[in-house]
Amino acid sequence: MKNRHSAISRRALLPGLLPVLFITSSLFTAGKLSAQTVLAKTYHTEHAKLTESHDQDEPYMSRFFSIEDNLNLTVYTPNGSVEVAENSSLGGVQVDLYVKREFSFWRGAQSLENYRIIIERINNEVIATVENKDTGSRVRAGDNNQFSFQIQVPERGQINVRTMNGPINIDGVKGKLYIQNHVGDITVSDSDGELKVASTTGNLALNQCRGSIFAKSVTGDISAISSEGELRLRSESGSLKASNTRGTLIAATVSGNIDSSFEKIKVGVSLETVNGNIDLALPTGLGYTISARGMNFDFSSIRSYASEEKSEMMSRYMMIRGGELPVKLSSVSGNVKVTESE
Incomplete structure (x- = not known):
């Protein structure tokens, strides 16, 4: 602001x-x-x-x-x-x-x-x-x-x-x-430290927040823009968006979509939805071990970097450049897409 x-x-x-x-x-x-x-x-x-x-x-x-x-x-x-x-x-x-x-x-x-x-x-x-x-x-x-x-x-x-x-x-x-x-709605901008935010029906917007971040809404959407640290986002029926993240992201929703992109990953990524889609953009040039479950998968833009790949009916496993960082993705009835940011 x-x-x-x-x-x-x-x-x-x-x-x-x-x-x-x-x-x-x-x-x-x-x-x-x-x-x-x-x-x-x-x-x-x-x-x-x-x-x-x-x-x-x-x-x-x-x-x-x-x-x-x-x-x-x-x-x-x-x-x-x-x-x-x-x-x-x-x-x-x-x-x-x-x-x-x-x-x-x-x-x-x-x-x-x-x-x-x-x-x-x-x-x-x-x-x-x-x-x-x-x-x-x-x-x-x-x-x-x-x-x-x-x-x-x-x-x-x-x-x-x-x-x-x-x-x-x-x-x-x-x-x-x-x-x-x-x-x-709840908006938090330019915070640094421990942040806990909760709402029943409101949307949550976290802008350039740093530190340990926990956000939960029952029916609202959650967005975290250019935030850094350990992010934990949870909603029952809302969608989750975390863009230009630097750190670790753990996000879960029941019926919403998850859209996330990273500038830097420190520990790993865990994204889970029941009925929504997952769209993840990872930083270019790092090693990932991707474990994914879903109805449909789109890993086409990163397949050329894979040293190992396994496919089953509703799951995919892919190791990219040695697989240093764990990436866990799960959607029961949605699509899962993974790309690398340019």
């Missing part, structure tokens, strides 16, 4: 404070702390003035925290988007909460008093969360209020972001990233 700060860096740093109940979240679990526990903590309350705006184009609430090292950020919203972008020039963490209130014919305009909102700091942990007092982390039927966070952070830290209904965008952050939603 070329202008990663363009949408949020122009806004004034409007600090605010509202101490209430919060939830903490990881990739697959969420726990609650009591209000007594929260209020018993010693808060760092620099810039503690609360700012509220009734203009939906301006932040409803804003806070700034002077944290430059060892940041631990926890974000949750039941209905709305989350954007986290690196901006080390701030010297801290800027949190802006935007509220969009829409009128419902049956329910009217739901009061914001029905929500618990936290934007607070405990030592090096920043908590920015919203939950409905009646339903907790669940989205209430007919609730049209949207709570969206735009957050600017230092370059490195641990980031935990979760939404029930809304897209998530993470840009330029290094460290440990745990990202999860139920509905909505």
